[in-house]
Amino acid sequence: MPNKEMLLIPGPTPVVDEIYDALTHETYAHTDPRFVKIFKNSLEMTKKLFNTDGEVFVIAGSGTLAMEIAIINTIAPGEKLLVISHGYFGDRFVPLAKSFGIQVETIQAEWGQHVRKELVEEKLAEGGFKAVTVTHVDTSTGVMANLDQLVPVVKKSGALFILDGVCAAAAVEEDMQKAYGDPAYTMDVVLTGSQKAIGVPPGLAIVAFGPRALAAREAMPAVTGYYSDIKNWLPIMNDPGKYYATPPVNMIYAFNKGMEIVMSEGLGKRYQRHAALGRAVRAGLSVYGMKPLAPEETAAPTLSCILYPEGVIDAEFRARLAQKGMVIAGALASLSGKAFRIGHMGNATEKMFVKALELVGETLKEMGHEADIEKAVAEFTKIYHSV
Structure with a gap:
């Protein structure tokens, strides 16, 4: 199925033909040995993606469900959670946790910046x-958290480290056995969805639990959920031929193919490609006077929040691009109308972004602004091949 548009929002991301083909495969029974083999294969690749010595869960649902699964299986009602937020989606942990009776405190960064490590140390020193x-x-912001700073601070306090990897997994390293300065300083939970850097359509919640997180669930007599209780899913993840809730058979086909593409490229090469693409896209757009909200030292490889030059009308700009077959996203909260968000992850290609820069330049010219398209493309190409 050929893509009719360049979908360059922060997710869903472009889907390639091989994944569409897998999605349209004949639906097997969810206990059919042929399907079970595919499901097992996808789970094995998911474990490799996160390099976990614990368990992974691939379940019908969205990234929001993955957030819920991570929270309710590790934190009991009345216990304390600290949310370190770099934007709108970090903030979403707050109402989610409160809805389950969890006590929540928050450290919020200025949009575009990192949370200062010292603030985290001070808050965790309060204990509990x-x-x-x-x-x-x-x-929302295109900011990538500094795990080298945050993981040791959190783990030193004795708290579990839960990573929302929705807009990073399969594009940025999320190694759950990597030690951040001490053998015990490793991440405990990583969660994501299928529709971002993995490059599969929306529909799957994906969560990896390390040994300490699994032990935390084991120590809880019950959780405030049924579908979200990992104890109900553990037997199925260990043997997908068993039944608990009907799995999304065709989505598992697609996920399996998406993960095969990820593994075929190689994780190291894939991380390097995303780093190069992110820097190059921002460099190309800067030629047009479009500046990223996040400076390069905090900017993510997977998406960018780009501030408009003075005089560019957001709704008109995005509508004109959409008419040309290029779809980008508006900004959120206080940045609404002042910026746009562009995804550069998953199956997105160099060729795609050369075309995107040309369309952005054409649109700016149509709206009465100057745009050196040749220079923007040249800058993109130079940076992409030099990173």
């Missing part, structure tokens, strides 16, 4: 926090 959530890449 069962877990800390960090959004690896916040989809």
Whole structure:
């Protein structure tokens, strides 16, 4: 199925033909040995993606469900959670946790900036926090958290480290056995969805639990959920031929193919490609006077929040691009109308962004602004091949 548009929002991301083909495969029974084999294969690749020595869960649902699963299976009602937020999606942990009776405190960064490590140390020194959530890449701001700084601080306090990897997994390293300065300083939960850097259509919640997170669930007599209780899913993840709730058979086909593409490229090469693409896209757009909200030292490889030059009308700009077959996203909250968000992850290609820069330049000219398209493309190409 050929893509009729360039979908360059922060997710869903472009889907390639091989994944569409897998999605349209004949639906097998969910206990059919042929399907079970595919499901097992996708789970094995998911474990490799996160390099976990714990368990992974691939369940019908969205990234929001993955957030819920991570929270309710590690933190009991009345216990304390610290949310480290770099934007709108970090903030979403707050109402989610409160709805389950969890006590929540928050440290919020200025949009575009990192939370200062010292603030985290001071807050954790108060004691009593069962877990800390960090959004690896916040989809609202394009800021990537500094795990090298945050993981040791959190783990030293004794809290569990929960990483929201929705807009990072399969594009940025999320190694759950990586030690951040001490053998015990490793991440405990990583969660994501299928529709971002993995490059599969929306529909799957994906969560990896390390040994300490699994032990936390084991110590809880019950959780405030049924579908979200990992104890109900553990037997199925260990043997997908068993039944608990009907799995999304065709989505598993697509996910399996998407993960095969990820693994075929190689994780190291894939991370390098995303780093190069993010820098190059921002460099190309800067030629047009479009500046990223996040400076390069905090900017993510997967998406960018781009501030408009003076005089560019957001709704008109995005509408004109959409008419040309290029779809980008508006900004959120206080940045609404002042910026746009562009995704550059998953199956997105160099060729796609050369075309995107040309369309952006053409649109700016149509709206009465100057735009050196040749220079923008040249800058993009130079940076992409030099990173």
